[in-house]
Amino acid sequence: MIPGVDQQVWCVAALLGTTLLAIAANRSNKSTTVVYGATLVISLIAFARALSFLVAHAEATEMVLPIGLPWLGSHFRLDALAAFFLAVVNLGGAAASLYGLGYGSHESAPHRVLPFFPAFLAGMNLVVLADDAFTFLLCWEFMSLASWALVMAHHREADNARAGYVYLVMASFGTLALLLAFGLLSGAGVGYGFAAIRSAPHAPSEAALVLALMLLGAGSKAGLVPLHVWLPLAHPAAPSHVSALMSGVMTKVAIYGFIRVVFDLLGPPGWSAGIVVLVLGGATAVMGILYALMENDIKRLLAYSTIENVGVIFASLGLALAFQANGLGLAAALAFTAALFHVLNHSFFKSLLFFGAGAVLTSTGERDMEKLGGLIHRMPLTSFAFLVGCVAISALPPFNGFVSEWLVFQAVLRSPDLPQWGLKIMVPAVGALLALAAALAAACFVKAFGVTFLGRARSPVAAAAGEVDRCSLAAMYGLAALCFLAGILPGLVIDGLAPVAQAIIGHRMPVQANDPWLSIVPIAESRSSYNGLLVFVFITAAASLAVYFIHRFASRAIRRGPAWGCGFADPTPAAQYSGASFAQPIRRVFGTLIFQAREHVDMPSPGDPRPARLTVDMHDLVWERLYTPLTKAVWFFADRLNQLQFLTIRRYLSLVFATLVTLLLVLAIWS
Template identity: 75%
Template sequence: MTPVALVLWCIAALVAISVLAVTISRSPGATPIIYGASLSASAAVFVVVLLQLVTPAASGLLPALVLPVGLPWLGAHFRLDALAAFFLVVINLGGAAASLYGLGYGRHETAPQRLLPFFPVFLAGMNLVVLAADAFTFLLSWEFMSLASWGLVMTHHRERDNRKAAYIYLVMASFGTFALLLAFGLLAGTSGSYDFATMRTAGHAPAVSALVLILMLIGAGSKAGLVPLHVWLPLAHPAAPSHVSALMSGVMTKVAVYGFIRVVFDLLGEPAWWSGMIVLLLGGVTAVVGILHALMEQDLKRLLAYSTIENIGVIFVSLGLALAFEANAMNLAAALALAAALFHVLNHSFFKSLLFFGAGAVLTATGERDMDKLGGLIHRMPLTSFAFLVGSVAISALPPFNGFVSEWLAFQAILQSPDLPQWGLKIMVPAVGGLLALSAALAAACFVKAFGVTFLGRPRTLAAQLAKEVDRFSLSAMFVLAALCLLAGILPGIAIDALAPVTLTLVGGRMPVQTSAPWLSIVPIAEGRSSYNGLLVLLFTAFAASLAAYMVHRLASRALRRAPAWDCGFPDLSPQTQYTSASFAQPIRRVFGTLLFQAKETVEMPAPGDPKPARFTLELRDLIWGGLYEPIAGAVWFAAERLNHLQFLTIRRYLSLVFLALVFLLLVLAIWS
């Protein structure tokens, strides 16, 4: 049996698990059965595609498997190449981790009958999107994935905010699918050949290529979270259960990245140099806007959702660089930039899933997502705190963890920009590099805030004070991902070499073989230019920390005195003296808030002798929502009100409208022909 057929059988098993969940979801033993079966199916796909990726045959296109379903003259095409194999690894590793986490987290779910049937089909939909090799199957699978994830967002539908989040998500998903439909229509052209193999060999006019690029940025970018199409993401991801949030943020957004890469790098043909500028600019703006929004948040899951937008920006910056280098036949630099994007796709799936699992553990233990109602959890949830700390360090791009490596590769690609011939790119790339550096620094500040306010200090509420550690399944899933964050950081050469078939297929080049470098170093271009060794960084860090601890304990006095925590000069040890999430972000808010959020701070100070309390009020506005989406929503509502009277027409007037519409369409057809 071929690898494609094996993966399809596993996908069919996931659909069967969903059908089973419909029948048994109200029984007490449904949760372990459904999540255990989903874990097995995802693990099976992971093993199959990983073997396919690391074998030499993965660098080429395997024969497509055509099933007699779908359009009668087309069928459903499925193919497993290097690009599809890599993204299937990401999807199924994330799906297996979420299923393992769900074995414990699902016990606390109040509405399992609304969650369990949609979980396996969501995994199946994401797998089908990546495996599809024709436009019809791709779009059908895309909608299947979107509707399944919408059902998961609606799990707790009785909460008004969740219903609003699901509605906005559905509208944005439909808008994105419409853009993808138009893009594939342009790629098919007048021949109407919807299979990817024909699209790949067909020539496309420059105007068509430009329009397809714009439509893919809209269609895939709306699902990934590119600014300004990101507005659904911070609403929908927190509304879903935490392991579903991990899948949506850590995995589903990568399916959107896959769709963009498949069309723009594979089906569209040779790129134009200016296409790299567009993608670069959108990626840089997305990274900075996303992390600034995250810094302003006090809801832990919304903070993580906005952070996903920042990381999507990092990925698209690298993809824009790869387009620019490929257009100028700089194959080695293009391979470096594309490898940085793909490696960050993998890394983000690790640490963002880990962080959402940690947020879910906090929510389970305390019932709170508001960081200002937490604090002191490091003493009550030490294992969760440690895992969340690993994810925070990784996402802050600090060595020796994996986030540093992929962002370091992106900066190495930026350093190749002086060799680009176009002056627009010579100016744009360093400017976007500055935005990338700014977003990296802000990300570190953001997760110092997230970890410090949530886990350090003293408990601010009774719920935080009474918190207890979560179950072993949740902890196991978190520690598996924490270990992967470390392994990908100290042994990145293995992952980079596994990406070589993908870069060879898409941009005609590959990075130097990394596993042959001494001491497990990675060398992006050549040893004389730059290199990095995560293992040596880890050993040096461990040695320096151990030496410092030894010297302190050896040379310091052995006398021990315990005292209360420093109270900032106040006699009462009140949690109110601690930093809050808003006070931590205040300096950054005062620098960027006026420009991006129209921040308005109001202080009401009563007169001397007046017993009323002083009040501080902070108002933030999302300029993109207020400037773009609210006017569109208002225009739609205005048009709907004006057209509302059409439903009260007589049958004679309805027939007249149908006749006039028919005449109009015949005139258009006559003029067009």
């Protein structure tokens, strides 16, 4: 039997029931095992049903529940697009639940996490299933509030309360933008249901305004620059398995909302929409990875890296809009499939990396990479899993990150087919930005792995670290295996995404299963092809031969001795290459413009016993130039409006009368 929307709704009901169970038993010693075990089972069931719906190319199913607005009810729908994102959400939820079975035993305040974890999963599922504007917005806000409660779980720690406040403000702003967008789509008697919105005509000016509002609403939740400021604050503040869900899954729910409205409900796009989304995506990718390179906090580094990957996805969606507007169906399907593939890939390797960071935090109590080092000897299993995630997110073959970014560049190479000169110029330029972002990402994760796991321990806690529990390791290695399988067998993933592209774009990529040797051919063999399995075999054979010849013929000729310590007989671990020194060349190239970085050297004169000091001043220009003035303006007007609380009764009545007259005049003129 093909799964329908009713079965997915029952899974959501089970998650909400688990929330009630967590509230009732949050002081029990076994509550952690019960709650995470229940969410693991429910998420696996929901994932299996969504995946089987997608593989079977099933027809969309709908249902209406008698809740919500009295005359509307709550509409839910399961189609190919929803099934794909439900698979992403529930696979991420299952991995986080498995990780939580071990990680949760170290949680200092489980009663602040357990009730909201299944509620967060339920909220994300409901957003994807919603089929009317009211239900979508209600579930979106429910998802935001549940995740905010998880961010505030450790509210007594430094800066966590500020992170929760900024997240709540940005989430409210995003919901307001979405409310206005759906108001435009549903206005003038169209109705709140997505089916009515989909069939109604939309003027070009209305479509442009809805696109802008969706970029504000969904873009703020996804992490588009300059709406990203909450993300590097909130993701590190949450428990690590929740950080993995927020970064690897919740941002994808925001991308789902953007695709649902812009690609599905708005109708055929204009080519100018493609330029806007494309440029924003390219700028976001470069800015996100530059911020990540400057970070020494491993969880903040991973959060900024999410911004880069969101930029890659939006750039690919912009390409799909541009190709679709010009009737280039196959190229649009290629770009759209690349975006969905990267959505899936990012959920794999970013969840894996956050799990690895959580394991390091559990074992050492440190997030600062400058206080770590040498963990490959203390945590070898975690180190290997984290290394797989670093290779995958750096877009290196044969792992999955390479395939999706390679497909994006294959779509970029189709830009000469576009008729508009603006697109002919902008697409290669944004392609160059994406290539720069990919190179910087590789440098960023060489730094992340090298400083954290290699070398010597820089602190006593790093020297005393130990391996984490089996559940945490199982979650990490499960995701590492998925990164590997999606990289060497990408054709299966591309064929699995075909129903989504067919439903949204109207075209699909060629069937990849028919190609010999499990190769993938995005457009035609004369243009490009890739075989992840053969690349893996070649890399394995070449590495094995290199190791054999080195040990067989070169090892005996090597004279071993103590490592040169730069003139120091016994160098301290602090003399090792640090994260700051690794980022210094990048900072000197880009920092002057992007961060207004300034280096100050205090070099004492000969005979002065003071140590030499190097200090670096860096500025977050987005925060200082945009949000700080905006905050001051809000406080200024709030202080002025505060005077209204101290008016006399006579003045209050006069104000109410003037407001009523003004509204009546506006209505009279409007009508």
